[in-house]
Amino acid sequence: MNDNIIVIGFMGVGKGSVAREVIKNSNYIAIDTDDLIESMENKKIKSIFEESGEEYFRKLEKRVAKWLEKSVQNSLVSTGGGFYKQKNLKKIGIIVLLDSPFEAIIKRIKEHPNAEKKLKKRPLLSDLKAAKRLYNERRPEYLKLADIVINVTDKSAFDCSKELLKKVEKYA
Ligand code: S3P
Secondary structure: OOOEEEEEOOOOOOHHHHHHHHHHOOOOEEEEHHHHHHHHHOOOHHHHHHHHOHHHHHHHHHHHHHHHHHHOOOEEEEOOOOHHHOOOHHHHEEEEEEEOOHHHHHHHHHHOOOHHHHHHOOHHHOOHHHHHHHHHHHHHHHHHHOOEEEEOOOOOHHHHHHHHHHHHHHHO
């Protein structure tokens, strides 16, 4: 297994914010799978979904997963909410789930100063009923995969990052 930390969880749970705090307080390098995909394609995720469809996007995630396994060490990898489906996830590193109830995630996004932008850039959040179904489908799978679970509800990204580093240290 590689010595990365791979952060999974539903859209909007705060994977990026927690990752940014973790790298301030550790020697990990930050990598974000959506950012990699956007640079590979030179397009925003939203445009990739619109122009080439979700299946194509999932193929790009697979390429990224293979590359992470083969070439990446000592990194904190934050992922898109569907990246957990990659078969080689366990080989990439310790899997940390950021967990929160669906309603708390939506509240968190809506209260954000950039709420509109955050909702707009996520095609799979455009229909909240469908997003809730997706959450209910995915949550048991996230829990099954996770080596470490952090309940992030009502906690700051800083506190989550501290908890994450403490738990990873104990786990290793
Ligand atoms: C997706 C989550 C998004 C992005 C894409 C698909 C998903 O990332 O990868 O829109 O399937 O849950 P975030 O979890 O960062 O929003």
